Amino acid sequence: ILNVEQSPQSLHVQEGDSTNFTCSFPSSNFYALHWYRWETAKSPEALFVMTLNGDEKKKGRISATLNTKEGYSYLYIKGSQPEDSATYLCAFSTGTASKLTFGTGTRLQVTL
Amino acid sequence: GAVVSQHPSWVICKSGTSVKIECRSLDFQATTMFWYRQFPKQSLMLMATSNEGSKATYEQGVEKDKFLINHASLTLSTLTVTSAHPEDSSFYICSVMQGNTGELFFGEGSRLTVL
Numbered sequence: 001i002l003n004v005e006q007s008p009q010s011l012h013v014q015e016g017d018s019t020n021f022t023c024s025f026p027s028s029n030f031y032a033l034h035w036y037r038w039e040t041a042k043s044p045e046a047l048f049v050m051t052l053n054g055d056e057k058k059k060g061r062i063s064a065t066l067n068t069k070e071g072y073s074y075l076y077i078k079g080s081q082p083e084d085s086a087t088y089l090c091a092f093s094t095g096t097a098s099k100l101t102f103g104t105g106t107r108l109q110v111t112l
Numbered sequence: 113g114a115v116v117s118q119h120p121s122w123v124i125c126k127s128g129t130s131v132k133i134e135c136r137s138l139d140f141q142a143t144t145m146f147w148y149r150q151f152p153k154q155s156l157m158l159m160a161t162s163n164e165g166s167k168a169t170y171e172q173g174v175e176k177d178k179f180l181i182n183h184a185s186l187t188l189s190t191l192t193v194t195s196a197h198p199e200d201s202s203f204y205i206c207s208v209m210q211g212n213t214g215e216l217f218f219g220e221g222s223r224l225t226v227l
Contacts, residue, residue, distance in 0.1 A: 004155070032213050043116070043218040044205075051213060089156070093214055100214065102148075102156040 006090055006103035013080050013110055020076045021106040023090035027071035034100060035064055035075055036089040044089060047075075080110040114140035114208050118219030125196055126227055132192045133222045135206035141186035142208040146216065147179075150203040159204075162189040196226040 005024040013019050025033065032051045038044040048057040053068040061078045077084055087107045091100040115138040125131050135145055145162040160181055161169040168181035178200075180192040193200055205221035 034215065036216075041220075043220050044216075046113070046215045046217070049211075049213040049215050091156075099158060099161075100216065101158075104153070104155045 004090060004092060004101050004103035006088075006106050008106060009104070010107040011109070013108070015081060015110055015112050017080050017110075018076070018078045019080055019108065020074050021088055021108075023073045023075070023092075023103055025071050025073075025090075025092040025101075026094070027068055029094040030068045030071075031093040033066055033068075033073050034089075034091045034093075035073070036091070037086045038089055038105070039086040047088075077108075080108070082110050082112060084108060085110045113215070114138075114142070114210050114217040116206065116208055116217050116219040118206055118222055120222055121220060122223040122225070124225045124227065127197055128195055130192055130194045131196055131224060132190055133204055133206075133224075135189045135191070135219050137187045137208050140208060140210065140217075142189075143186060144209065145183060145189040146207045146209070147181065147189075147191050148205050148207065150205070156205065159191075162191075162206075193224065196224070198226045200224065201226045 007022050034049050035047040036044040048064045050066040055066040057064050063076045066073045087105040089105045091102040093100050117136045119134045143164045147159045148156040149159050150156045158171050159174045162181045162183040164183045170176045183189040203223050207216040207218040
């Protein structure tokens, strides 16, 4: 069984705070690591797909890093805003791109 | 990225009835679509891979006779929950994949409640 662990389960920060979440995954036979943002009543939206050890990707105030040797990825949000409130999912695939295993997500709430 | 539409958003049905959920790829010809299920406080779990013009591939533990999948065209896949029971109550969501890294584009999901 391939397990993806995300921590924390939930997080409540104030506007302007920076925050980060962790995604742990089995490091063997790694293919790709995905981050998705899932706002309530909307579809999950892809943030990043990373494939190489040491990858760092950035989109606006959000960035992610990848360590495939030790099996973890961090997602950072700088200067959180209320619109960042969502559940952040990570998922990884092994050997083939087609099958993703998801974590349970980190639920972020940003208040004024 | 691909735009995926799913219908209905929510459905309530009586035990023993069948429910059909549609997944449409609006701007992308999808030879493959993925159906996931999420129970409360659990992760999205892949149920089956829908293949256009051929049989779906089901994950271990998913009954193919209970969860009928039809992918008759490049833009439409349907999931029918047959003889639904309360334990089938869940959130069902479909997706298509673009690119060689496997990025998924999801529908809005369908919440099924079986009374």
